[in-house]
Amino acid sequence: MSGSSIFVFIFAMWILIIIGGGISVLILAPIEISGYGEFALIISSAIKAVVSIGLVVAWIFILSKVKNWIFRSQLKV
Amino acid sequence: MQHQIIAAIIVSSIAFFSVFVITPFLIKALEKRNSVVKDYHRKGGAMVARPGGPSLIVGILISGIVLYAFFPKTEIIAILTTTALAFFVGLVDDKKVMGGWFKPLALAATAIPILLLGAYDSDLSFPLFGDVKIPLLYLGVVVIMISITGNTINSIDVLNGVASGFMVIAGSALTISLIILQNYEVAIASLMLVFVSLAFYKYHKFPSKIFPGDSGALTLGAMYGAIAIVGQVEVVAAIALGPAIINSFLFLSSMKRIVEHREIKAKPVSLTEDFKLKATSDKDASVTLVRLILAGGRPLTEKEIGYVIFRLTIFSGILAIITAFMMEISL
Numbered sequence: 001m002s003g004s005s006i007f008v009f010i011f012a013m014w015i016l017i018i019i020g021g022g023i024s025v026l027i028l029a030p031i032e033i034s035g036y037g038e039f040a041l042i043i044s045s046a047i048k049a050v051v052s053i054g055l056v057v058a059w060i061f062i063l064s065k066v067k068n069w070i071f072r073s074q075l076k077v
Numbered sequence: 078m079q080h081q082i083i084a085a086i087i088v089s090s091i092a093f094f095s096v097f098v099i100t101p102f103l104i105k106a107l108e109k110r111n112s113v114v115k116d117y118h119r120k121g122g123a124m125v126a127r128p129g130g131p132s133l134i135v136g137i138l139i140s141g142i143v144l145y146a147f148f149p150k151t152e153i154i155a156i157l158t159t160t161a162l163a164f165f166v167g168l169v170d171d172k173k174v175m176g177g178w179f180k181p182l183a184l185a186a187t188a189i190p191i192l193l194l195g196a197y198d199s200d201l202s203f204p205l206f207g208d209v210k211i212p213l214l215y216l217g218v219v220v221i222m223i224s225i226t227g228n229t230i231n232s233i234d235v236l237n238g239v240a241s242g243f244m245v246i247a248g249s250a251l252t253i254s255l256i257i258l259q260n261y262e263v264a265i266a267s268l269m270l271v272f273v274s275l276a277f278y279k280y281h282k283f284p285s286k287i288f289p290g291d292s293g294a295l296t297l298g299a300m301y302g303a304i305a306i307v308g309q310v311e312v313v314a315a316i317a318l319g320p321a322i323i324n325s326f327l328f329l330s331s332m333k334r335i336v337e338h339r340e341i342k343a344k345p346v347s348l349t350e351d352f353k354l355k356a357t358s359d360k361d362a363s364v365t366l367v368r369l370i371l372a373g374g375r376p377l378t379e380k381e382i383g384y385v386i387f388r389l390t391i392f393s394g395i396l397a398i399i400t401a402f403m404m405e406i407s408l
Contacts, residue, residue: 005322006366007112009323010319010323010389010393010396012318012398013323017315017316017404018203018204018400018403019201021204021205022205024201024203024209025203025208025209026163026206026208029207029209029210038257039215041212045211045213045214046282048211048214052211052401067330071369
């Protein structure tokens, strides 16, 4: 069937989103900074932003590897 | 609950029939003004009216105002304002060819009404694992979400009927998910999106009588993103968009930069003598969803490729609905 490997890729992407979401909650949720008064929220948000960007980069890297593996024959077009 | 059902029926009917009735007049008006583009994939290269965005935005605004009369909530105003702004961004791009960065940046600005009206919850919900509080970071999520949804729908608008048909399926999955999560008012707004897309599909399906253009595609995409944010179903919405996200992901990872399709000379697909599409072997061409569907297989008609994309979208939609159920479970 046309595009059958794309179904596999969509499923892999879904699994990665579920796992990535779980990791985000486990890593980002506990980050709380105290002792800096009104700047605490900004500092904790900045740390969360840096960690989030790192997670997104890692997610895209993994997805890219999965893409190359699933579409190894098609990408030789 | 009865109130919501009545509102859903009335709003959906207005959304559907307004676009269904207005679009033929828009087609005639566009043809009269010679606002037409060549459909290169069709035998004889028919001239097709463009853009269809005006009929979509009229349908959305009329039905949206009726929805607001039923439920006077700022969330509905936020969805409508963002959608209207995205329509104008698209209209500018329809009238004047803008650079590759214009749409992502301008679409990001259309998210401002959601932020100003405070029509969002800064807790990002994930299936099985619960919420994560990101009060400041979430502002960035709002801006990026609208930009991504608008552009992904625009990038999948490459074949007759695909953008509108895709939105019918993805929007339906989003509506069902919102109902599962008992967010009924936003579910009706999502239903509105489904019905305007369905009415437009009648004229956009193969052989197209009208193309949505940037104004149409960005309107649908930005509205989808706004509903996802206001309805707190960002992750579910992203999953339902699966094939469109893959298309953008493949395109960006092959091009390694943000660039307009029209700026790329190498073609990812070509036409056979019997007007079927086949993947090219050009190494400089972008990798797209359509190229991937055709790679290694026989050439397909535009209609057949459209149906493959719809099957992929149904699959993504089912995964999105499963995800919505998983939102109710916490490990």
